[in-house]
Amino acid sequence: MNFILKNENAVYYECGFSCDNVIFLKLGSEAFFITDGRYTTEAKENIKNAEVVTSEYDLQKTAREILRKNRVKKLLYDPLDWSVEDFYKLSSKLNCYFKKERNFSQKKRIIKTDKEIELLKKAVKLGEKGFERFGSYLKDEGIGQNEKKLFFKAIEILTMQGELSVSFDPIVAINENAAKPHSLPSEDILKKGDLLLFDAGVKHKRYCSDRTRMTEINDNPHFGIKQNYKDKKRQKIYDTVLKAKDEALKVAKEGIKAKDIDKAAREVIDKAGYGKYFIHSTGHGVGLDIHELPVISKRDETILKENMVFTIEPGIYLPGEFGVRIEDMVTIRNGKGEIV
Numbered sequence: 001m002n003f004i005l006k007n008e009n010a011v012y013y014e015c016g017f018s019c020d021n022v023i024f025l026k027l028g029s030e031a032f033f034i035t036d037g038r039y040t041t042e043a044k045e046n047i048k049n050a051e052v053v054t055s056e057y058d059l060q061k062t063a064r065e066i067l068r069k070n071r072v073k074k075l076l077y078d079p080l081d082w083s084v085e086d087f088y089k090l091s092s093k094l095n096c097y098f099k100k101e102r103n104f105s106q107k108k109r110i111i112k113t114d115k116e117i118e119l120l121k122k123a124v125k126l127g128e129k130g131f132e133r134f135g136s137y138l139k140d141e142g143i144g145q146n147e148k149k150l151f152f153k154a155i156e157i158l159t160m161q162g163e164l165s166v167s168f169d170p171i172v173a174i175n176e177n178a179a180k181p182h183s184l185p186s187e188d189i190l191k192k193g194d195l196l197l198f199d200a201g202v203k204h205k206r207y208c209s210d211r212t213r214m215t216e217i218n219d220n221p222h223f224g225i226k227q228n229y230k231d232k233k234r235q236k237i238y239d240t241v242l243k244a245k246d247e248a249l250k251v252a253k254e255g256i257k258a259k260d261i262d263k264a265a266r267e268v269i270d271k272a273g274y275g276k277y278f279i280h281s282t283g284h285g286v287g288l289d290i291h292e293l294p295v296i297s298k299r300d301e302t303i304l305k306e307n308m309v310f311t312i313e314p315g316i317y318l319p320g321e322f323g324v325r326i327e328d329m330v331t332i333r334n335g336k337g338e339i340v
Helices: 008-015 040-046 059-069 084-091 104-109 114-142 147-158 175-179 232-251 258-271
Strands: 003-005 022-027 030-035 051-054 074-077 097-100 171-174 195-200 202-204 211-216 283-285 292-296 309-312 315-318 322-325 328-333 336-339
Touching: 003 008, 008 022, 008 030, 008 104, 022 059, 030 040, 030 059, 040 051, 059 084, 104 292, 114 147, 114 195, 114 202, 114 211, 114 309, 114 328, 147 171, 147 195, 171 175, 175 195, 175 315, 175 322, 195 322, 211 322, 232 258, 232 309, 232 315, 232 322, 232 328, 232 336, 258 292, 258 309, 292 309
Parallel strands: 003 074, 030 051, 074 097
Antiparallel strands: 003 022, 022 030, 171 195, 195 211, 283 292, 283 309, 309 328, 315 322, 328 336
16 A cells, blocks of 8 residues: 655654654555655664655655656545645646545554553553652642643653653643633642642653543642542542543443443433533543544444553533543453553
8 A cells, every 4th residue: 555644653653763844655665754854864763664865845846756756646645644735736747646544544553562552551650650749749839839830840740850751731720720621721829628630641652641630639639549528519520420430441342332432431420410511522542642543432433442542531520610530541451441
C-alpha cells in the first residue's frame, strides 16, 4: 500500500523519528523521509528504514517529484493532515489518484504491541508519581494559590522540572470550575474545604498517560481512589462516578463494542438521576497521541481486541456547583479489561 503522512506521531510510528516539518512517503518497499536541512542530521542518525531526503524550499514539490519519478498511480492519505493549500500543491498536475481515509494511521496503531503496552505502563507510573508530588504540594503550599499558579506548579511537578513532558495541558479546577470538563485556569483561589479536580498526564518516549482524580482540601488532601467528604452531596456524586467507572471496567472485554462500555457507565449515572449531567463520552484511545482510537462513546461500533488501550472517565458536572470525573487508562489483556 502506497501512502503519505504529515502528522508527527504517525511518521514517528513508521520510522522511529519525526519533526515539525516532514512528509513521509511509503511506496511499496521503499520509504522517504522528506524534511529540511534543520533536521537532516538527526534524521539520518535515527532513521533505519527510510531514505532521508533534504528539501531546500518546498516539501510538497519534493514529494511530487518522487511520486512522478516512481510513477505512482494511487496514494492513500489522511485529509485531516493537510491544509487545502498544501494538498493542492502536492496533488496538482499529477497523474495520481489520491484516496482519502480519515485516521488511517490511528487505525493501524489501534492495537498496541507488547512493547508499546510497556511504554504506556511506564508513562502511567510516572504520571501517578506526579500526582503524588502535586498532592504533597497542595498540602504544604496549595492553600492561597490561584488556579493559574497551581496550573504552573502542576506542569513543573509533573515534568520534574523538564525531565519529562506533559501529554496535554493539565486541568486544575476548583469547585464550580470543575463543572466545566475542560476548564481553563482562573484567578480563583484555593481554600480549605474546596473540591479540586486534577486531570493530567506525562509522556514516556513519546507515549502518553492520562489520569483524573479528585481531592478535598483538608488536613491531608490526596488523590487516592477512595475519597471521604463531609458534604453528603459531594460524596454521593463521587461514589456514583466511581461506581460508573467500576461497572464500565467490568464489561470491558475482548469482543464487545466500545459503545457497550459507555452504556455501562451511563446507566449507573442515569439510575442515580444525574444522566443529563454526564456530558461527554466515556473515554478515548491513548498512545502516541493523547486522543486516539477507539472512541468509547454511545455511537462507537468498534469491537474491542487484545492490546487496545483506552480511558474510562465518566463524570458528573453540576453547573455553578462542582464537577467530578475519575479516569484510568485500561487495556484489553487476556480477553478482559485491566487498568494500565
